[in-house]
Amino acid sequence: MTLSLKSTTALGLALSLLSAPAFAGMDEARAFLDDEIGDQSALSREEQEAEMQWFIDAAQPFAGMDIRVVSETITTHEYEAKVLAPAFSAITGIRITHDLIGEGDVVEKLQTQMQSGQNIYDAYVNDSDLIGTHWRYQQVRNLTDWMASEGADVTNPGLDLDDFIGTQFTTAPDGKLYQLPDQQFAxxxxxxxxxxxxxxxxxxxxxxxxxxxxxxxxxxxxxxxxxxxxxxxxxxxxxxxxxxxxxxxxxKDPSLGWRYTDAWMSMAGMGDKGEPNGLPVDEWGIRVNDNSQPVGACMARGGAANSPAAVYAVEKAVDWLQNYSPxxxxxxxxxxxxxxxxxxxxxxxxxxxxxxxxxxxxxxxxxxxxxxxxxxxxxxxxxxxxxxxxxxxxQDVGSWTLMKSTPEDRAKAAWLYAQFVTSKTVDVKKSHVGLTFVRESSIQHDSFTERAPKLGGLVEFYRSPARTQWSPTGTNVPDYPKLAQLWWQNIGDAMSGAKTAQEALDSLCGDMESVMERLERAGIQGDIGPAMNDEQDAEYWLSQPGSPKPRLDNEEEEPVTVSYDELIASWQ
Structure with a gap:
């Protein structure tokens, strides 16, 4: 199978047609299917052409528009920007500029659009880690209602949401889908x-x-x-x-925060039991009440971000980095x-x-x-x-997000592109390039059965029920952009030795609570925003069941290993 971005002639064809006054439609679609997709699709060739025809027809009102979307720079999105965007432009006549920037920059642009109301991008691929933010602020289009109303005429009848493996991570407690998964990796x-x-x-x-x-x-x-x-x-x-x-x-960089919020603390055992996230205390150490309102992050309010388990997690990471790493x-x-x-x-x-x-x-x-x-x-x-x-x-679930501040016609055109790059026609091929699965039909495709021995257990993992135990940040986090930046700044002090792990985590949880208190005072998230607990002696919470957990007398467990081959057999 040919996986190189350089191999496709469809890209050259698409680029040559970008300056054309109108889209040429099905001829370009067939060339794209011939030269780029081949048999790497969950659909038959007849079904592929039918799906392409739907995109051509649905895009007609928006032909000639210039649409800007943005994502972080990873292999999957490079393929979308360099191959799929030009192909979509040639097939539909909607000219797509797909910008690739750092993940932190994506969040910053989205945050700026939220605060200013200015339409910076027509669609964002941003992590489902922001689901709590999107649900509480209500500044993004709720896709469940969008697809049934304003967006109905541009929603692919073959989208098949049930085929996506990560929609539980992009669905809020209100039962609505706020983001469409585009790439997913553990x-x-x-x-x-x-x-x-x-x-x-x-x-x-x-x-x-x-x-x-x-x-x-x-x-x-x-x-x-x-x-x-x-x-x-x-x-x-x-x-x-x-x-x-x-x-x-x-x-000390924004990506250092991801290192810890991306379940490091949960793996250490800081939070509570629960899937996809611990309740009432999650892997950020944030506690919520029965109404899903954040009530604290420090132990004095029932949180766990400065608990013994959190200190243990950071101390181990620093120790291993200093003693066993380049x-x-x-x-x-x-x-x-x-x-x-x-x-x-x-x-x-x-x-x-x-x-x-x-x-x-x-x-x-x-x-x-x-x-x-x-x-x-x-x-x-x-x-x-x-x-x-x-x-x-x-699991990182980078997902298409439509802001309410984006004009409706631009949002519709961008939504068509989002569905194109996640469509059953293209997703198997895109999955081979980036190895970031979002569809069950792609994971189960025969071509991945053939390729699995060369991917070191990746396919077996995604075909196993075990994958549900890996999950993104959940809805306990009320404002991901504001809170995420506090992690790298404070954890960075522990990594550098400027503070002990305990001192850095005391500062971190205090900073998170300051943000949540401001959100509570502002009232901008309504009755699902923070409602902070009164402070008590930390021992009160440490004596309660669950998280935060008291310090173990011995944090060094009896070491246990398992045979890799037996482990893989258990997945199958």
């Missing part, structure tokens, strides 16, 4: 399968630690494995590089650290955002000559405070 444990299966490595590990080298189930085992591999001589495997047992990043990792951001495992000197990573699987399969240092990986993906281990019934990881 954070999973990543490790060098070849190193873990080497007989000398296995014997040496067992001799030193007294148990088998395998996929770590808990953080104690992860730490032992990190220690074992850091600085280990692997010359018997033909490897001369300096080896590290952990990879992470620590630069020295440069402390100064890296999310995007800089992501490709490092592909360089071939990392033994394991607590979680790898699977958006980086796409570039990994092009990294010779970690791939065999037959195209199979030297690495594998597995569930991330959990910390000492974790309990059965809690979420075990994070």
């Amino acid at each position: 954070n999973l444990y990543w490790f060098r399968y070849d190193w873990f299966n080497d007989e000398k490595n296995k014997a040496d590990f067992n001799a030193e630690y007294g148990y088998d080298l395998g996929v770590p189930v808990n953080w104690s085992a992860y730490e032992d494995i990190a220690e074992f591999f850091t600085g280990r001589d692997l010359s018997h495997m033909g490897i001369d590089d300096k080896i590290f047992g952990n990879m992470d990043y620590g630069k 020295p440069s990792a402390m100064g890296m951001t999310f995007s800089e650290a992501g490709p490092v495992p592909g360089q071939g000197n990392i033994a394991q990573q607590m979680f790898l955002y699977t958006t980086f699987v796409a570039p990994l399969v092009d990294s010779p240092a970690v791939m065999n000559e037959d195209g199979t990986p030297k690495w594998r993906l597995a569930p991330s281990p959990h910390g000492a405070y974790w309990e059965d019934g809690m979420k075990v990881g994070y």
Whole structure:
């Protein structure tokens, strides 16, 4: 199968037609299907042409419009911007400019549009982490009502919302869909399968630690494995590089906040049980009442962001980063650290955002000559405070969002593009390029059964029921843009050593509560906005069931590992 962006002739054809005075329609659609899609589609060729004809007809009132959309820069969105946007423009006559910028910049643009009412972009691909924000502020079009009313004439009858695997993350407590998933990726444990299966490595590990080298189930085992591999001589495997047992990043940058809000605290066991998010205390440490109103983030108000479990989570991350990671990792951001495992000197990573699987399969240092990986993906281990019934990881669900401040005709044209790039016609091919699945029909496509052995467990994970235990930020967070920036600023102080973990988290939860108190006073989120608890002695809350949890007498659990092959068999 051909997956390179450079391989398509449809792109060249589309670009040549962008300056045409009118769209040419079905001829361009057929050329696109021939040259770009082929048999990598959940639809038959007849069904593909029927879907393209629907887009052509629905787009006629908007032909000649210039529409601007924006997303973060990842492989999936590069494919949309470079291939699918020009193709859509050629087929429909709606000229699409798909901008690619940093994720933090996407949130900033969206926040500016919310505050100013100025239409900066006609549609955004922004994370479903903002679902609590969108539901409370009511500044985005609620898609459930939109598709049934103003947007009915531009809603694809073949959209098939039931085929999307992430709509539970983009649906608010009111039962309405606010965002349409466009790409979805998890954070999973990543490790060098070849190193873990080497007989000398296995014997040496067992001799030193007294148990088998395998996929770590808990953080104690992860730490032992990190220690074992850091600085280990692997010359018997033909490897001369300096080896590290952990990879992470620590630069004081907006992406540092994601490192923690993206379920790190939940994996440690900070929050409560519940799927898709802990209730009443979530993985941000924010507590809500029975009306889904945020009531606190510090222990004094029943939150957990400065609880013993949270301190444990940060201290472990700092320790592992300092002792078992490349020295440069402390100064890296999310995007800089992501490709490092592909360089071939990392033994394991607590979680790898699977958006980086796409570039990994092009990294010779970690791939065999037959195209199979030297690495594998597995569930991330959990910390000492974790309990059965809690979420075990994070999924990023970048989703199409239509602001109410966007004029209706522009929103309709942008909605057509959003549906085109998520359509059954194109989604299998897009999934092969970016490996960010959003449709069940794509995950189950025969081409992924064929390709699965080359993706290190990614397909098996997405075909398993286990994937429901990985989820994005939920609705406890009342204003993601305002609160997210507090995380990297405060956690950065702990990473640098400017503050202890406890001091940084005390500051973080206090800052979050200050924002929530302002929202409560302003009353702009109505009866679903914050309604802060009165402060009490933290011991009152620590003595209650659930989160926040009192400090464990021993945070070092008995280490546990599991055979990777047995784990995969359990998924199937």
